[in-house]
Amino acid sequence: MSVTPESAPPQATIARYTHAERIVHRLTAALMIVCILTAAVLYNGSLAIRIGHRRQIELVHVYAGFALPVPMLLGLAFAAYRDDVSRLNRFTRADWRWLRSRSRRDGSIPIGKFNAGQKLNANLTAGAILVLLGTGVIMYFPDLTRLAWRTGATFVHDWFALAIGLLVLGHIYFAMKDREARRGMRTGRVSRAWARNEHPEWVDELDSSR
Amino acid sequence: MTGASPVDDHRSSALGAPVGRRIVLGVLAAGAAGVLSGDAVSNALARVLGPLEARDPTGLLALFPLGDTFRFYSVTGSVPRRTAATYRLSVSGLVAQPAVYTVADLKALPQTTFVRDFHCVTGWRVPEVHWAGVQLSEVLDRAQPLASATAIRFRSFDGTYTENMTLEQARRPDVIVALQMLGKPVTHDHGGPVRMYAGSMYGYKSTKWLSGIELLDHAEPGYWETRGYPLNGIIQK
Numbered sequence: 001m002s003v004t005p006e007s008a009p010p011q012a013t014i015a016r017y018t019h020a021e022r023i024v025h026r027l028t029a030a031l032m033i034v035c036i037l038t039a040a041v042l043y044n045g046s047l048a049i050r051i052g053h054r055r056q057i058e059l060v061h062v063y064a065g066f067a068l069p070v071p072m073l074l075g076l077a078f079a080a081y082r083d084d085v086s087r088l089n090r091f092t093r094a095d096w097r098w099l100r101s102r103s104r105r106d107g108s109i110p111i112g113k114f115n116a117g118q119k120l121n122a123n124l125t126a127g128a129i130l131v132l133l134g135t136g137v138i139m140y141f142p143d144l145t146r147l148a149w150r151t152g153a154t155f156v157h158d159w160f161a162l163a164i165g166l167l168v169l170g171h172i173y174f175a176m177k178d179r180e181a182r183r184g185m186r187t188g189r190v191s192r193a194w195a196r197n198e199h200p201e202w203v204d205e206l207d208s209s210r
Numbered sequence: 211m212t213g214a215s216p217v218d219d220h221r222s223s224a225l226g227a228p229v230g231r232r233i234v235l236g237v238l239a240a241g242a243a244g245v246l247s248g249d250a251v252s253n254a255l256a257r258v259l260g261p262l263e264a265r266d267p268t269g270l271l272a273l274f275p276l277g278d279t280f281r282f283y284s285v286t287g288s289v290p291r292r293t294a295a296t297y298r299l300s301v302s303g304l305v306a307q308p309a310v311y312t313v314a315d316l317k318a319l320p321q322t323t324f325v326r327d328f329h330c331v332t333g334w335r336v337p338e339v340h341w342a343g344v345q346l347s348e349v350l351d352r353a354q355p356l357a358s359a360t361a362i363r364f365r366s367f368d369g370t371y372t373e374n375m376t377l378e379q380a381r382r383p384d385v386i387v388a389l390q391m392l393g394k395p396v397t398h399d400h401g402g403p404v405r406m407y408a409g410s411m412y413g414y415k416s417t418k419w420l421s422g423i424e425l426l427d428h429a430e431p432g433y434w435e436t437r438g439y440p441l442n443g444i445i446q447k
Contacts, residue, residue, distance in 0.1 A: 045282040049399045052284035055437060092226035123230040127237025134238075135245060139332045142439070147447055150333030151277075152248025156241050158275030 013189040014206060016113075020078040025185055027071035032168060034064040039161055065136050068129055087113050088122045095119065113202040121171055128164045132157060252277025256337055280328070280336055282399050285433060289368040289398070289419055297403045299387070303363075303425035306354035313389070313403055319344045322386055324409070329445055331412040341407050342390035347381040349423065361429040364406055365422035373417045373432035374441070375408070377425070384409030387420065408443070415443040 017025075038061035041047045042054070051057070075081035095116035098104045104115075114122075138145055138153035145153075175182050180194040195203045244251070256278035263271040263278075272279070294313040301309045322345050328336040355377065362380045364373040379385070388396055388407040396402030401418025408415045414434045435441050 043281065045280065045399060048282040049284050049289075052287050052289070054283050054285050087225075089228050089230035090226040091229035095226060095229075119230060120233070123233035124237060127234040127241075130234070130238055131241030134241065138245065142331045142333075147329070147333065147445065148249040149245055150331075151252065151335055152245040152333070154333035155248030155252045155275070155277050156244035158277070159244070160241065162275065 011192065013191050014195055014203070015188060016184040016190045016195070017084075017188045018078065018080040019188065020075060021081050021084065022185060022188055024071045024075040024081065028068065031064050031068045031071070035061060035068060036165060036168070038064065043158075043161075062136065062140055065133060069133060072126075084113070088119050091116065091119060107197070107200070110201045111199050112205070113199055115199070117174075121167055125164065125167050125171075128160050128167065131160050132164065135160070248277070253337065260337075277334075278336055280400070281330070281334055283413075283418070284368065286368045286370045291398055292367060292403055292419070294395075294403050299404060299420060299423070301349060301353045301423045304356040304359035304427060305425050306356060307352060309353060311349075316344055316387060316389060316404065319348055321389075322383075323390075324384065326384065326407075326409040328416075329412055331414060331439060331443070339391065340393050341386060341388055341409070343386040343388035343404075343407065345383060346385045346387055346406075346423075347383070349387060350377075350380065350425075353423075353425070355425050358427045359425040361426045363422075363424045363426055363430050364417040364420060364432070365424065366401075366417050366419045367421035368419050371417060371419070371433045372430070373406070373415055374429050374435070375411075375415065375443075376429065379408075379411070379444070382408070382410060385411075388416075410445055411443040412439075412445055414439055 038057050041051050041057050042061060048054070076085070092112075094110050098109045098111065098116040099120070101109060135153035135157040138150055139157060142150060175185075178198075180190055181198075184190040192203065255276045259271060259274075259276050260278050263276065266272070297313050299311040299316065301311070321342055323340075323342040325338050325340050328339050360377055362375050362377060364375075366372070375385070385406070385408045388405050389403070390396060391400055391402075391405075391407070396405050401416075401420070404420050406415070406417040406420050414432075429441060431441060
């Protein structure tokens, strides 16, 4: 069957993430894992005694923590990254409906490139990373503040670490459930069928701008 | 921002409100409030939930950072275990009477008991820890420091850790060679069988796995002091 350009079927896959975005994701993930593993050794008593080497573990943790926001900041140099950041920033009325709905996956609520859960996760994680960075600085440089604030910083750092751990676990849980979403982050492309199912508004937007 | 240019007006209303930014700012505000109030809040939490945690059969409460738990510091790979039978503490340097103490020797000296918070310089603290042991001034009196002695170097049988204090600081009544902590003999993980405890100083001054007390004529920076912590570890509120 001959295919004329006018009636060309839409491509089977569509571009979801650029190279730069995937590199930012991978570097952030690697730094986050280093932070979490070293945090476990610093925080858990039996690990701390068994593994020891407090100073070295602490240095790895602190420098991985300082580096954690850097890939995201560098990502801002890329238009596609900035575009996705602004999408994650914007909550529509449909997003609020999605968050409240129990049948949010049935396709009745329009979803753009990111669903409301992804937006929530991205913003909570970004905020928590900044809080962990700030409280980490307070703890690591004891001369900066008074003791009461260092105690407060430790308290906040502990609770936010717990919270970000849960966010990361949730993020991995949803990724493990969705092979195509993982492919999107691994290769940058997703199948049109998947996108139509999970992010219909985004597909419409791509099609209308063709 | 609410002001959109007329050109992309319909587009920005379709995009929705900048809630993400508000979430990030809200999280930051919560973090800042926590830094300012965390000292008081964790005190209150520890007071209310601490006793429950101690009696919690599921152990689940211990998973939450209530702000009353020790973090265990070890600066080496593995620390040899010493029992009350194999433990030795040497007192040496600029003293007229060098000595080696066993746990039994230390137990035979006058014992001091008090309850004091444990403060780490980084900010974590454990409220109202029960301590018991021999005042360091008692051990020093027996060793009879020479006139030239001005400072003390503590050594640990972990083989790496060292600490220092001026002789004057070492004679404070709350500086003890601790045999008991939390109402029982000091455990290995807490630096037992014998560790230092200096109530008015940050935790890094309280050498764990104490093996030696050496009197010097000058202050020799300890493990953390060569890595950025102040030579003077007196707690400043």
